[in-house]
Amino acid sequence: MGLSDLNFIFRFLPVFLLVYFLCPAKYRNVALFVASVVFCGFGSLPGALILLGSVAVSYVLTCILDCRKSPRWRRGWLAAAVLFHVGVLGYFKYMAPSLPPGISFYTFTLLTVAIDVYRRAERPPRSFLDLGTFAAMFPKLLSGPITAYHDAIEQVRRRKVTAKGVEYGLSLMIVGLVFKVIIADTVGILWHDIQTVGFESISTPLAWMGAAAYSVQLLFDFQGYSLMAVGLGSMLGFQLPRNFDHPYRSLSVSEYYRRWHMSLGRWFRDYLYIPLGGSRRGAARTVCNLLVVWLATGIWHGVTLNFLIWGLALGFFIVMEKLWLGKLLNGHPVLGHLYVWFLIPLTWVVFAVTDLGSLGIYFTRLFPFWGGGIAVNPRDWIIHGKNYLGFFLAALAVSCPLADSVWKRFWNTLAAKVVLFALFWVCVYRIVTGLHNPFMYLGF
Amino acid sequence: MKTRKHTTPLLSALAASMLCANLAATVSAHGVYEKYDTEGWGQPVIAVLMQGLSQEGSLWEPADKATGDNPALLASSQSSTVEIPDVLAGQPEPAISGSVSGKNPSSSEGQHGGGAADSANPSGTAVPQQDSAPTGSGNNVAGNPGSSQRTDAAMPGDSAQEAGSGVPGTTGSGNGTAAQQNPDPAAQAEPKQYAFTEVPQEYFDDALFIGDSRVTGVELYSGWDNLTYYAEGGMTIYNMFQSKTAQVDGQTLTIEEALQKRSFGKIYLEIGINEMGTGNVDSFMEAYEAAVEHLRELQPDAILYVCGIMYVKQSKSESDPIFNNPAIQERNDRIAALADGESIFYLDINEVVTDDTGNLNPDYTWDEVHLLGKYDVIWLEYFSSHGIVKDS
Numbered sequence: 023m024g025l026s027d028l029n030f031i032f033r034f035l036p037v038f039l040l041v042y043f044l045c046p047a048k049y050r051n052v053a054l055f056v057a058s059v060v061f062c063g064f065g066s067l068p069g070a071l072i073l074l075g076s077v078a079v080s081y082v083l084t085c086i087l088d089c090r091k092s093p094r095w096r097r098g099w100l101a102a103a104v105l106f107h108v109g110v111l112g113y114f115k116y117m118a119p120s121l122p123p124g125i126s127f128y129t130f131t132l133l134t135v136a137i138d139v140y141r142r143a144e145r146p147p148r149s150f151l152d153l154g155t156f157a158a159m160f161p162k163l164l165s166g167p168i169t170a171y172h173d174a175i176e177q178v179r180r181r182k183v184t185a186k187g188v189e190y191g192l193s194l195m196i197v198g199l200v201f202k203v204i205i206a207d208t209v210g211i212l213w214h215d216i217q218t219v220g221f222e223s224i225s226t227p228l229a230w231m232g233a234a235a236y237s238v239q240l241l242f243d244f245q246g247y248s249l250m251a252v253g254l255g256s257m258l259g260f261q262l263p264r265n266f267d268h269p270y271r272s273l274s275v276s277e278y279y280r281r282w283h284m285s286l287g288r289w290f291r292d293y294l295y296i297p298l299g300g301s302r303r304g305a306a307r308t309v310c311n312l313l314v315v316w317l318a319t320g321i322w323h324g325v326t327l328n329f330l331i332w333g334l335a336l337g338f339f340i341v342m343e344k345l346w347l348g349k350l351l352n353g354h355p356v357l358g359h360l361y362v363w364f365l366i367p368l369t370w371v372v373f374a375v376t377d378l379g380s381l382g383i384y385f386t387r388l389f390p391f392w393g394g395g396i397a398v399n400p401r402d403w404i405i406h407g408k409n410y411l412g413f414f415l416a417a418l419a420v421s422c423p424l425a426d427s428v429w430k431r432f433w434n435t436l437a438a439k440v441v442l443f444a445l446f447w448v449c450v451y452r453i454v455t456g457l458h459n460p461f462m463y464l465g466f
Numbered sequence: 467m468k469t470r471k472h473t474t475p476l477l478s479a480l481a482a483s484m485l486c487a488n489l490a491a492t493v494s495a496h497g498v499y500e501k502y503d504t505e506g507w508g509q510p511v512i513a514v515l516m517q518g519l520s521q522e523g524s525l526w527e528p529a530d531k532a533t534g535d536n537p538a539l540l541a542s543s544q545s546s547t548v549e550i551p552d553v554l555a556g557q558p559e560p561a562i563s564g565s566v567s568g569k570n571p572s573s574s575e576g577q578h579g580g581g582a583a584d585s586a587n588p589s590g591t592a593v594p595q596q597d598s599a600p601t602g603s604g605n606n607v608a609g610n611p612g613s614s615q616r617t618d619a620a621m622p623g624d625s626a627q628e629a630g631s632g633v634p635g636t637t638g639s640g641n642g643t644a645a646q647q648n649p650d651p652a653a654q655a656e657p658k659q660y661a662f663t664e665v666p667q668e669y670f671d672d673a674l675f676i677g678d679s680r681v682t683g684v685e686l687y688s689g690w691d692n693l694t695y696y697a698e699g700g701m702t703i704y705n706m707f708q709s710k711t712a713q714v715d716g717q718t719l720t721i722e723e724a725l726q727k728r729s730f731g732k733i734y735l736e737i738g739i740n741e742m743g744t745g746n747v748d749s750f751m752e753a754y755e756a757a758v759e760h761l762r763e764l765q766p767d768a769i770l771y772v773c774g775i776m777y778v779k780q781s782k783s784e785s786d787p788i789f790n791n792p793a794i795q796e797r798n799d800r801i802a803a804l805a806d807g808e809s810i811f812y813l814d815i816n817e818v819v820t821d822d823t824g825n826l827n828p829d830y831t832w833d834e835v836h837l838l839g840k841y842d843v844i845w846l847e848y849f850s851s852h853g854i855v856k857d858s
Contacts, residue, residue, distance in 0.1 A: 032484065032510035185472045192476050217832045223687050223839030396840040397687045405686065439476045446480060454516035 069122035103136035161254035167285035191256030198249030273358025491515035665853030672731035687839035
């Protein structure tokens with residue numbers, strides 16, 4: 023059950039909100055935790071048990087870790103916690119036949135608990151319920167945002183549900199739903215059609231349109247999900263961190279990944295890059311650290327070779343930028359934008375096409391210098407593309423800075439509420455009658 | 467205008483509207499939209515209302531609004547199909563012989579009795595033309611793996627034997643009806659019977675290929691542009707004539723209008739997969755026969771080729787309650803029974819696109835339903851080896 027499923031919107035959420043708003047503040051964590059486990063159980067019953075098991079083990083290990091005074095013992099128990107979580111994640115991600123819902127995300131969340139307590143950045147959780155509520159809350163369970171323990175645990179202990187927070191959260195949720203259902207799912211049809219035709223037979227313009235379509239689909243799918251999660255959090259009184267900050271406004275790949283899936287980027291920075299020494303130990307060590315982080319990012323997404331290539335390619339460009347390219351790009355904004363808009367969709371193609379043979383064929387269609395192509399129709403990009411122009415333009419429009427200021431200024435007006443109300447029902451209609459995919463990041 | 471501080475107008479409005487919509491949906495799910503209530507508790511009742519509004523609305527909308535690629539076929543895993551099992555069940559089964567004359571029992575016997583040799587020449591009137599016709603091999607796109615699999619079967623009914631992926635026991639009814647109503651075509655003597663032969667690419671200069679997204683693929687990727695294509699993703703037998711896909715003299719017309727303006731020597735009709743989630747075999751065939759009849763009225767001189775629905779990949783066939791090969795074969799049997807060997811001929815692409823399991827060859831498809839672009843030419847190569855040439 024994803025956040026854009028009808029069963030979630032029309033059954034789970036209304037019932038949960040009713041219970042949550044009506045029950046006294048001190049019981050809200052119980053309601054949220056139980057609802058989260060039920061939510062997880064709807065997706066997969068064993069998944070819910072794995073979630074409960076992970077939280078329980080994490081709770082026990084963190085408590086033991088906190089009791090120990092000797093640094094050696096503390097390190098030992100930290101290592102035990104890290105090994106346990108990484109081992110469970112590794113097993114389910116790379117060996118088990120199916121991935122339990124949200125495991126990549128809540129495992130990283132639980133890792134922050136052990137590390138933060140080890141660093142004494144935060145007190146250990148007061149109760150199993152506190153930890154469970156923090157790690158498993160259903161808005162962010164399936165695909166984040168990944169919250170660091172020291173950032174978010176205070177909200178589990180104390181938070182306030184306000185009318186404005188509820189309205190703001192609901193508005194964000196509807197915007198997220200629109201991003202997902204109207205933009206991502208529609209543009210995604212183009213990418214689907216390209217695969218149906220087969221990469222050998224697409225023209226070069228269509229290959230580029232496909233790269234753009236997949237990039238837009240992934241952005242609006244994941245950004246839409248993240249907005250829904252943050253919106254739901256706001257309705258429940260939480261302030262979850264934003265996950266996207268208009269990545270395509272970046273001037274470099276490094277900047278792009280400070281704006282894309284920000285919570286994962288921050289996690290790798292705080293819990294891997296900086297502990298490795300960050301950029302403080304000389305150029306060679308910095309380059310090495312960056313590559314390690316990006317290799318880990320690739321592996322986190324999947325074990326197939328394309329994800330490793332994807333991660334290492336990004337690592338390569340980020341290293342180049344760190345060494346000399348960054349100054350050039352930041353000094354020439356037009357060049358920087360062109361560089362990002364050219365390079366990033368190519369990296370998403372690598373991300374999207376898991377089979378290396380097919381990936382090779384796709385690149386020969388993107389860059390047809392060596393011929394290739396079977397039964398190519400040079401006009402196919404017009405025929406396939408004409409239905410999507412409006413959606414590409416809509417994606418562009420809501421990504422421009424003007425959209426931000428319009429949203430900030432008008433989101434709480436009656437006019438905006440009328441529009442959002444209408445859009446909500448359009449989305450519901452589209453979910454029922456149109457092509458509707460599960461969120462793409464549910465697979466990671 | 468800012469809304470007041472301690473109110474939640476959006477939440478209240480949404481909650482109220484959801485309540486009302488759910489009430490309306492519950493009422494309609496037990497009333498006018500009952501037939502869309504296919505998943506029971508598996509989906510919120512609102513889905514029934516939306517599905518009903520969308521489907522019933524489309525009955526009155528112009529066809530160009532009502533069509534669009536069938537999501538069920540585009541999304542391999544997330545099909546949002548509607549099954550309407552008894553939509554026309556109350557109506558009597560149409561008499562198949564009413565729509566075409568001179569039924570050829572070969573089509574049914576060939577599928578069920580294994581009488582391929584008989585069915586090739588059931589009435590003794592077939593004209594053996596294979597040797598005299600020029601071959602079409604020079605027109606084939608080089609390097610097409612499909613061409614090597616082509617069979618030269620010349621009888622309209624032999625296809626299902628090869629495809630044989632488990633034909634349901636009920637499929638014989640339509641053919642049986644046809645055979646019974648035309649116990650002895652030879653006795654009727656009048657209609658001349660023809661047999662398939664190899665034809666060159668020029669044969670298709672005056673040919674029209676009508677169909678759904680699978681034909682769109684042929685149009686875009688076969689590389690054969692001497693045919694005329696009236697094809698659209700999501701086209702169904704129900705909306706076919708209203709589909710605004712025909713380019714005539716720079717204008718975009720409906721197929722109905724276009725067929726009144728232009729005449730064709732051959733018409734190939736490939737349609738039927740999008741309809742599988744709607745109605746049942748009888749309601750489908752009723753519409754199909756009416757469409758064939760109407761095509762005959764509009765283009766009385768054209769040779770009409772009715773094509774069997776192409777199979778889907780094994781994994782889809784085995785997992786999909788609607789789009790599966792036994793169900794497709796059930797419809798194909800009925801379509802095949804329309805062939806009369808004289809002006810209507812049945813072609814079954816499954817002869818050349820299936821693997822040895824009898825399902826769509828997995829190498830030929832990515833989405834389990836459509837051929838990859840590089841294999842779309844198989845359709846036309848198959849047509850080339852199954853042409854009918856009439857002496858004029």
